Amino acid sequence: MIKNEEQFIDFISNSFERIKNIPDSWIGIGDDAASINLNSKNVIFCSDAMVENVHFRKQDGFESVGWKSIVSNQSDLAGMGAIPIAFTITLGINNKFSNDEIKALYKGMNEACEIHGGYLVGGDVVNSRDIFVSISALGEPFNKDLIMLRNKAKINDLVAVTGEIGNAAAGLFSLENDIKSYIKQKNIFLKPAPMISHSENAIDAGILCGMDISDGLKKDLQRICNASKVSIEIEVDKIPFDKKLKDLYESNLYEKIITSGEDYQLIIIGSKEKLEKIHKKTKIMIIGKVVDNKSSELIFKNNKNNLKITSESFDHFGK
Amino acid sequence: MIKNEEQFIDFISNSFERIKNIPDSWIGIGDDAASINLNSKNVIFCSDAMVENVHFRKQDGFESVGWKSIVSNQSDLAGMGAIPIAFTITLGINNKFSNDEIKALYKGMNEACEIHGGYLVGGDVVNSRDIFVSISALGEPFNKDLIMLRNKAKINDLVAVTGEIGNAAAGLFSLENDIKSYIKQKNIFLKPAPMISHSENAIDAGILCGMDISDGLKKDLQRICNASKVSIEIEVDKIPFDKKLKDLYESNLYEKIITSGEDYQLIIIGSKEKLEKIHKKTKIMIIGKVVDNKSSELIFKNNKNNLKITSESFDHFGK
Numbered sequence: 001m002i003k004n005e006e007q008f009i010d011f012i013s014n015s016f017e018r019i020k021n022i023p024d025s026w027i028g029i030g031d032d033a034a035s036i037n038l039n040s041k042n043v044i045f046c047s048d049a050m051v052e053n054v055h056f057r058k059q060d061g062f063e064s065v066g067w068k069s070i071v072s073n074q075s076d077l078a079g080m081g082a083i084p085i086a087f088t089i090t091l092g093i094n095n096k097f098s099n100d101e102i103k104a105l106y107k108g109m110n111e112a113c114e115i116h117g118g119y120l121v122g123g124d125v126v127n128s129r130d131i132f133v134s135i136s137a138l139g140e141p142f143n144k145d146l147i148m149l150r151n152k153a154k155i156n157d158l159v160a161v162t163g164e165i166g167n168a169a170a171g172l173f174s175l176e177n178d179i180k181s182y183i184k185q186k187n188i189f190l191k192p193a194p195m196i197s198h199s200e201n202a203i204d205a206g207i208l209c210g211m212d213i214s215d216g217l218k219k220d221l222q223r224i225c226n227a228s229k230v231s232i233e234i235e236v237d238k239i240p241f242d243k244k245l246k247d248l249y250e251s252n253l254y255e256k257i258i259t260s261g262e263d264y265q266l267i268i269i270g271s272k273e274k275l276e277k278i279h280k281k282t283k284i285m286i287i288g289k290v291v292d293n294k295s296s297e298l299i300f301k302n303n304k305n306n307l308k309i310t311s312e313s314f315d316h317f318g319k
Numbered sequence: 320m321i322k323n324e325e326q327f328i329d330f331i332s333n334s335f336e337r338i339k340n341i342p343d344s345w346i347g348i349g350d351d352a353a354s355i356n357l358n359s360k361n362v363i364f365c366s367d368a369m370v371e372n373v374h375f376r377k378q379d380g381f382e383s384v385g386w387k388s389i390v391s392n393q394s395d396l397a398g399m400g401a402i403p404i405a406f407t408i409t410l411g412i413n414n415k416f417s418n419d420e421i422k423a424l425y426k427g428m429n430e431a432c433e434i435h436g437g438y439l440v441g442g443d444v445v446n447s448r449d450i451f452v453s454i455s456a457l458g459e460p461f462n463k464d465l466i467m468l469r470n471k472a473k474i475n476d477l478v479a480v481t482g483e484i485g486n487a488a489a490g491l492f493s494l495e496n497d498i499k500s501y502i503k504q505k506n507i508f509l510k511p512a513p514m515i516s517h518s519e520n521a522i523d524a525g526i527l528c529g530m531d532i533s534d535g536l537k538k539d540l541q542r543i544c545n546a547s548k549v550s551i552e553i554e555v556d557k558i559p560f561d562k563k564l565k566d567l568y569e570s571n572l573y574e575k576i577i578t579s580g581e582d583y584q585l586i587i588i589g590s591k592e593k594l595e596k597i598h599k600k601t602k603i604m605i606i607g608k609v610v611d612n613k614s615s616e617l618i619f620k621n622n623k624n625n626l627k628i629t630s631e632s633f634d635h636f637g638k
Contacts, residue, residue: 006545030546031469032398032530033365033458043362046352047407047455049445079351088366090453092411126368128449134409136366136455139352150350211351226325227349 005125012106012120018113019106019120026086026121034121036086036138044082044139044147048072052131060175062101064190065133066108068262072214073137074116074194075264079212081148081203082139083196084118089135092128105133116194142203148210153228153269157209159288160275162198162266165217166241169260170248182244192264198282202268205277209269216261222298224267231292233299236307238287254307258300321418324444331425331439337432338425338439345405345440353440355405355457363401363458363466367391371450379494381420383509384452385427387581391533392456393435393513394583398531400467400522401458402515403437408454411447424452435513461522467529472547472588476528478607479594481517481585484536485560488579489567501563511583517601521587524596528588535580541617543586550611552618555626557606573626577619 013019013029022028027035048069050056056065074084089109093102106120113119118137141147153159171189174182195212202210209228213220217239225232236254249256268275268284278284291299300307321327332338332348341347346354367388369375375384393403408428412421425439432438437456460466472478490508493501514531521529528547532539536558544551555573568575587594587603597603610618619626 006542027466027468032395033363033401033456035399035460035466036362036364038360038362041357041360043355043357043457044352045355045405045407045440045455045457047409047442047453049409049411049443049453051411051445051447054446076351080354082352086364088364088455090366090368090409090455092368092370092447092449092451121364123366124368124453126370126451127373128370128411128447128451130411130448132411132445132447132451132453134366134368134443134451134453136364136407136409137352138362138364138457141354147346147354149346223325 008125016106016110016120018110022119022121028119028121034086034088036121038085038140040140040144042141042144044077044080044141046073046076047134047136048076049132049134060190062104063108066105067112067191069133069135070109070112071116071192071194071264073135074112074118074196075212075214077137077139078194078196078199079148079210079266080139081143081146081199082141084116084137085140086119086121086138087135089120089123089133091123091125092130092132093125094127094129094131097131116196142200146203148202148207150209150211150224150227152209153224153230153290155230155290155293157269157290158272158275158286159232159234159290160268160284160286161213161240162195162268162282162284164240164242165213165263165265166245166257166260168192168262169256170245173248182248184242189262192262194264195266198266198284201278201281205274207268207270207274211267213263213265213267214261216259218258218298220267224269225296225298229293229296230290231295231297231299232288233291233301234288236300236302238285240285254302321421327444335425335429335439337429341438341440347438347440353405353407355440357404357459359459359463361460361463363396363399363460365392365395366453366455367395368451368453379509381423382427385424386431386510388452388454389428389431390435390511390513390583392454393431393437393515394531394533396456396458397513397515397518398467398529398585399458400462400465400518401460403435403456404459405438405440405457406454407440408442408452410442410444411449411451412444413446413448413450416450435515461519465522467521467526469528469530469543469546471528472543472549472609474549474609474612476588476609477591477594477605478551478553478609479587479603479605480532480559481514481587481603483559483561484532484582484584485564485576485579487511487581488575489564492567503561508581511581513583514585517585517603520597520600524593526587526589526593530586532582532584532586533580535578537577537617539586543588544615544617548612548615549609550614550616550618551607552610552620553607555619555621557604559604573621
């Protein structure tokens with residue numbers, strides 16, 4: 001049915017609100033590039049890609065792939081303190097990729113934009129043996145003078161997270177091993193939400209340091225330790241998680257929670273006063289503290305004892 | 320040597336000027352997203368991807384792949400009347416991709432930015448069987464109130480092109496068939512240049528309609544016919560090309576030139592006066608005219624006779 005790029009552009013342009021109904025002053029799909037009008041001078045710009053059999057399995061459905069590919073970028077914007085504005089989508093497709101799958105993919109992307117913000121304004125379609133979705137996002141800071149960075153953690157700051165940690169990985173594990181129940185976890189894995197209102201509240205409270213947890217708490221906190229040159233101590237029993245995960249993971253519960261990714265929650269770091277200000281509007285949980293500004297060590301404690309975490313978070317590099 | 324994403328980011332951040340020496344007010348690689356400061360409110364945003372064995376062959380060298388991946392986006396920006404500002408790069412790599420190849424790729428991208436503008440501010444690295452480079456670009460219009468679009472061609476406008484057409488395809492043909500000489504064509508194929516100063520001059524002259532020729536004159540002119548709902552008549556003997564291509568293509572010379580891509584020249588459409596204004600600063604060649612505002616026909620004429628072009632430009636869709 002869809003024979004060439006022109007037909008493809010026609011189809012997506014006419015089928016999806018977030019491609020068709022862009023603001024009047026913008027230029028969307030169809031020219032060499034999109035033109036976007038912003039109110040602020042600062043632009044937040046990021047990219048995130050998903051590849052078949054690395055980040056997604058065909059059997060999870062392309063609506064979920066589309067949704068997640070947009071949400072992972074919306075989450076990166078939330079991690080900076082910015083609101084989603086526009087996305088370009090580059091698709092790598094092969095001849096097994098059906099029109100129904102294209103429709104499902106764009107349905108998921110369109111819905112993520114409708115619910116969490118942003119429009120689809122352009123992209124590219126190329127041939128590839130592995131299907132991939134590479135998305136770039138433009139965002140606008142909630143506050144034009146303030147964004148959250150990884151290198152702004154200061155000694156004595158407290159470390160907070162939004163929401164429960166570990167659900168997405170538990171959802172994936174349940175899907176892969178055909179474990180019944182864990183419906184909530186499966187839904188979070190297939191359809192995670194970006195923490196946009198938490199991000200706005202953090203910026204309103206004057207938070208300078210934060211990021212999203214896409215590669216697992218351990219790996220992402222270590223990135224803050226490295227960028228800020230601080231040591232952070234986490235009390236693992238304060239990490240919020242769904243108690244049902246105890247049954248799933250048993251003895252290595254904390255290890256699993258700490259190294260599991262794709263929850264798209266936020267790490268927010270700042271003074272007690274600022275974190276309390278956020279907590280009045282949206283729930284966050286304090287799980288640790290910045291204890292040192294000399295080394296870049298990440299320490300997990302369980303009942304005052306250091307906890308040795310041997311497993312690594314997933315690294316897509318070279319895998 | 321490069322084991323994970325952190326080491327990869329360290330390596331590229333320290334090795335390349337266009338990643339390291341970004342403007343002071345920007346945030347580049349290392350956070351969830353980049354923050355970019357622009358002088359104008361309008362942002363031009365586009366993406367373009369290249370896949371191994373579809374858009375490039377490993378043996379052409381990754382420096383050329385890096386260069387071309389940036390230039391194809393710079394050319395899209397030129398086609399809109401915008402100057403390159405920033406790029407994010409998403410790399411799909413496999414375990415055969417060596418560190419030397421990574422270096423060569425970034426060397427090519429870095430050089431294209433140094434020569435033609437823009438900085439490398441972020442991206443993503445993922446695993447993929449086929450190596451791919453998916454790049455997104457931000458640009459800023461030369462004139463904040465004027466960009467070039469495909470739907471602005473008007474009856475009696477003249478159609479011009481910058482530079483010679485068909486060299487890149489002739490370069491590829493010579494490389495693939497081990498034909499000696501055609502050095503200029505091979506260089507243009509491996510290291511094309513975006514027509515940024517022509518774009519600026521077109522905007523200065525008040526041109527409203529234009530685009531870059533990435534998929535061949537036939538296909539790209541047809542896109543303008545469709546978007547503007549006009550018919551365009553091209554006199555093929557006015558199309559500028561290197562006379563050496565006659566020997567290469569013989570009888571189907573015009574067909575080859577008209578359907579060959581990757582020259583990254585510009586189509587510029589406007590009144591005679593505006594085109595003359597551009598021509599005073601940078602050479603352009605008038606090759607045709609908008610003859611009708613009812614249908615969307617593209618007609619090629621040779622000595623007043625209609626020329627039937629049967630072959631199609633290359634379409635990456637589904638191939």
